[in-house]
Each structure stands twice: as C-alpha cells, then as structure tokens.
Amino acid sequence: MRYISTRDTDEPPRYFTFVDAVLEGLAPDGGLLVPETFPSVSDSEWVLWKTLSYPALCAAVLRKFISPEEISDAELQTMIESAYSKLSGWRDDRIAPLSQVGAIQVLELFHGPTYAFKDVALQLLGQFFDFALRKRNTRMTILGATSGDTGSAAIAGVKGRSNIDCVILFPLGKTSKIQELQMTSNLEPNIHCLAVKDSVFDDCQSIVKSCFNDQVFNDEMNLGAVNSINWSRILAQVVYYVYAAARVDGPVSFVVPTGNFGNMLAGYYARKLGSAIPIKSLIIASNSNDILPKFFTSGNYTVTGHVVPTMSPSMDIAVSSNFERYLFDLWKRDPRIVAEKFEQLKTNKSFSVTQDELEKARCEFFSFAVDETKTLHTIAHVFDKNGYLLCPHSAVGYRAAEQFLVSPEFAGETVVTLATAHIGKFTENILNNLQDGGDDKLITAIANSVPSGLAKLREPGVKLRRTDIDNSMEAVKTYMRTHIGK
Numbered sequence: 286m287r288y289i290s291t292r293d294t295d296e297p298p299r300y301f302t303f304v305d306a307v308l309e310g311l312a313p314d315g316g317l318l319v320p321e322t323f324p325s326v327s328d329s330e331w332v333l334w335k336t337l338s339y340p341a342l343c344a345a346v347l348r349k350f351i352s353p354e355e356i357s358d359a360e361l362q363t364m365i366e367s368a369y370s371k372l373s374g375w376r377d378d379r380i381a382p383l384s385q386v387g388a389i390q391v392l393e394l395f396h397g398p399t400y401a402f403k404d405v406a407l408q409l410l411g412q413f414f415d416f417a418l419r420k421r422n423t424r425m426t427i428l429g430a431t432s433g434d435t436g437s438a439a440i441a442g443v444k445g446r447s448n449i450d451c452v453i454l455f456p457l458g459k460t461s462k463i464q465e466l467q468m469t470s471n472l473e474p475n476i477h478c479l480a481v482k483d484s485v486f487d488d489c490q491s492i493v494k495s496c497f498n499d500q501v502f503n504d505e506m507n508l509g510a511v512n513s514i515n516w517s518r519i520l521a522q523v524v525y526y527v528y529a530a531a532r533v534d535g536p537v538s539f540v541v542p543t544g545n546f547g548n549m550l551a552g553y554y555a556r557k558l559g560s561a562i563p564i565k566s567l568i569i570a571s572n573s574n575d576i577l578p579k580f581f582t583s584g585n586y587t588v589t590g591h592v593v594p595t596m597s598p599s600m601d602i603a604v605s606s607n608f609e610r611y612l613f614d615l616w617k618r619d620p621r622i623v624a625e626k627f628e629q630l631k632t633n634k635s636f637s638v639t640q641d642e643l644e645k646a647r648c649e650f651f652s653f654a655v656d657e658t659k660t661l662h663t664i665a666h667v668f669d670k671n672g673y674l675l676c677p678h679s680a681v682g683y684r685a686a687e688q689f690l691v692s693p694e695f696a697g698e699t700v701v702t703l704a705t706a707h708i709g710k711f712t713e714n715i716l717n718n719l720q721d722g723g724d725d726k727l728i729t730a731i732a733n734s735v736p737s738g739l740a741k742l743r744e745p746g747v748k749l750r751r752t753d754i755d756n757s758m759e760a761v762k763t764y765m766r767t768h769i770g771k
C-alpha cells in the first residue's frame with residue numbers, strides 16, 4: 286500500500302510509505318496524503334469481521350492500508366493492544382459502545398483517557414510515532430496548538446516516551462478550566478504546556494506554523510504534527526464505523542458532529558470499503574460555523590475567516606482542512622484540479638464546483654447546521670425523555686439525526702450518531718447558557734455529570750506544570766532550544 290499527495294501533479298507522482306505518512310503529515314506540495322488505490326472488503330471477510338472484538342477488528346482494518354513488510358501482524362497487534370488498554374486509560378473495553386437513546390443510537394467515543402473521541406486516534410498515533418522513531422533510530426518534537434481537546438489527547442498519547450518531546454501551545458485563559466488542567470497536570474519531563482499570554486487560538490496556531498516553516502529550526506527539532514490531517518488519525522477512526530455497522534441489524538446511516546471533517550471523512554472511507562459493509566447515508570452536522578452545509582447548498586466553498594464562538598468549541602472552525610481529501614475523489618482523483626482550486630482559495634477565499642459535481646456530492650452526504658438554541662433544546666429534551674446527557678457537540682449531531690429522520694423517505698431507518706465528548710468536559714459551557722429558564726432537574730444532573738477522573742483534577746494539592754510565555758515565535762523557539770533534547 287502506497288500513499289500519494291492530493292496535489293502532486295508529477296507523472297508518476299512521489300510515493301510515500303505508511304510510516305512516511307505518519308511522520309510527515311502534510312505532503313511537501315501542501316496536499317494531503319491518501320491511499321494510491323482503495324482496498325475493499327469481501328462478503329466473506331465481512332462475516333468474519335462482524336464477530337471481532339474492537340482491537341481485532343482494528344488490526345483487520347489497518348492491515349488493508351499498511352503493508353506487512355512495513356509493520357508485521359505481531360507488531361501491529363502489540364501497538365493496538367497497548368493503545369486501547371486499561372493501562373492507557375480506557376474505561377470500557379468495547380472502546381466504542383452503542384447506546385439506544387430514543388429512536389437514535391449513540392456511538393459513545395468518549396471512554397478514553399481524556400474523555401473525547403480524539404483519544405481513539407491519538408492513542409494509536411503515539412504508538413505509530415514510537416514505532417517509526419525506533420525504526421529510524423531518531424527522536425522528534427511534537428509541536429501543536431490547541432483550543433482544547435487535541436492538546437490533552439496528544440499529551441495522553443505520547444507522555445513518558447523517551448524519543449518524543451511534546452510541546453503544546455494554548456491561549457492563556459481561553460480554554461476551559463478542565464481542558465487546561467487535563468494538559469497541565471501531566472508532569473512527565475517530555476511534556477511542555479506553554480500558555481501563550483495575551484493570545485487567541487489563531488495566534489498559537491500561527492506561531493506553530495511559522496516554526497514548521499523555519500526549515501533550520503524544523504530540522505534542528507525534527508518537528509512532528511498531531512493535527513487531524515495526519516493520515517493515521519483518519520485511519521484509526523475508520524475502525525469505529527465498521528465496528529458500529531457490525532453491531533446493528535441491516536443498513537446503517539451515520540451522523541457526525543463535524544469541524545475539520547476528519548471524523549466524517551473516516552466514515553466516508555469506511556463506506557468506500559465496499560458494499561459488503563452496509564453503510565448507507567452519511568450526515569454532516571455543523572454548529573453555527575457552517576462552511577460545509579453552505580457548500581452542499583450552493584456548490585461554493587467560501588472561507589469567511591470569521592469564527593463564531595459556540596458551546597461546541599471543538600467544531601468552531603473557519604476551514605474544514607480534511608474536506609480536500611473528499612474533493613480529490615469528487616474531482617476524479619485529478620491532482621491538477623485540487624492544486625488549482627486550492628490556489629484559487631488562497632487568493633479569492635472561495636472556489637466552486639460544477640452542477641454535476643454538486644449533485645454527486647449531495648448524493649454522498651447530507652448536511653445540517655444546528656444553532657445554539659436548538660443545541661440547548663436538544664440537550665434538555667433528550668435528558669427529559671431519555672434521561673441521557675449529551676455534550677454540546679454530540680447534541681448538534683443528535684439534533685441533525687432527528688431532522689434527517691423527519692423526512693418520510695428516511696423515517697424508521699437505523700441511524701447512529703457519534704458522541705464525540707463526555708458532557709463532564711463542557712458543563713460550564715452549558716450551565717452558562719442555561720442560566721435563565723433551565724429546568725432544575727437538568728441543571729442538577731449536568732452539575733453532577735463530571736466523572737471522578739475529571740473532578741479529581743480540581744482537588745487541592747494536584748501538582749501542575751505550565752509555562753506562561755510571550756505571544757511571539759522567538760519566545761517559543763528560545764524555550765524549545767533551552768528545554769528540549771537536553
């Protein structure tokens with residue numbers, strides 16, 4: 286199995302191995318790495334797959350995308366077992382259990398160490414990094430910016446590893462208290478939490494980008510990225526769609542609370558594995574940051590650069606980076622079109638697709654935007670009817686699922702919506718919005734929803750390690766040169 290860039294116009298293109306894809310993230314031409322050809326699953330394989338445990342199924346899915354010459358069966362199995370073990374912080378050995386909530390099934394992806402679905406991918410990415418670095422006898426420095434969930438999940442994936450340093454930037458005072466504690470309570474010497482003073486997330490992101498673009502510094506530190514453009518993150522997420530499809534009867538449709546489109550893309554790739562796996566509709570659920578629903582309505586992909594803050598901050602994005610991988614398929618895998626359109630996006634902040642392409646895209650995805658009022662209402666009525674608490678991101682998905690099922694064409698279908706985080710991470714967001722008019726029973730339930738693993742971070746005496754740093758690339762570089770690799 287080889288990988289190619291979505292923007293590589295050379296003939297033949299440059300080929301990447303799976304390990305290259307893990308270590309490099311972005312292709313040198315600015316494109317994203319995708320499999321050269323797409324594997325498929327036969328009917329008889331599917332019969333077997335339906336009986337497998339999560340780790341065994343994960344090995345079977347990954348095997349389709351990684352050559353045995355690169356990673357042997359035994360090596361793959363060891364990495365998967367470590368990534369999804371109790372020791373790594375998983376609280377449910379099904380990893381992705383389904384829960385029936387009213388007419389809709391909820392795929393709970395928040396039973397990992399940091400209580401958000403990003404653990405599913407980042408636990409495995411930590412294993413892959415370690416494997417690749419040992420093989421190449423080298424070390425790396427992970428550098429990332431976070432507005433919340435990615436930072437703690439990345440830290441949980443690599444803490445304590447001797448060949449990786451991990452530097453995470455976040456805007457001081459702008460993440461939720463719990464999210465900050467989830468990062469700064471890690472005292473392992475290879476973890477560095479930098480709270481950037483007087484900054485917003487975009488400042489942190491731009492410092493990170495400048496560091497990556499400084500080739501001398503990049504080589505010196507051997508920088509690595511953990512954002513969701515990394516192919517192995519997408520691959521790890523394909524597994525839970527297949528796992529869920531194996532556990533329901535007949536065809537299943539998936540609803541995905543979407544930001545960067547990484548999670549939804551994994552569902553699309555799961556369906557692309559072939560008709561043996563009965564995955565039907567794929568439904569994108571956005572919050573008020575609705576660049577994708579707008580695309581599916583108009584055929585125009587337009588970046589306003591303006592992000593509306595919501596109760597579901599992990600979906601507050603201006604661009605959906607991973608959408609490029611889907612567009613590559615929509616444009617019949619022609620890298621010239623991808624390169625041209627994304628060049629256009631840089632200058633005009635917008636590009637469009639043809640009417641035929643839009644129609645095809647509309648056959649492949651449904652999309653709904655869910656505003657803050659509907660999100661709150663969904664949290665309240667799902668609790669009232671079913672006694673189940675959804676986090677704001679998951680509520681956006683649940684509401685989109687309800688809207689999908691209203692259509693007579695789809696009524697009665699099996700719909701699985703992804704719950705991407707535990708409500709206990711976002712209680713403050715919801716309670717601040719519920720202030721007036723909230724039902725007492727609901728308010729009490731939300732306040733009591735914080736699991737002990739998160740509550741204990743607030744106890745007095747918890748040791749924290751955090752460095753406050755100036756909002757400048759030079760300050761970050763100086764910190765890294767002083768503290769890393771020593």
Ligand SMILES: *Cc1c(COP(=O)(O)O)cnc(C)c1O
Pocket residue numbers: 401402403434435513542543544545546547548549599600678705706
């Ligand atoms: C990251 C995140 C999302 C968005 O996922 P994408 O892959 O970026 O679309 C949704 N919900 C939560 C809780 C997240 O942390």
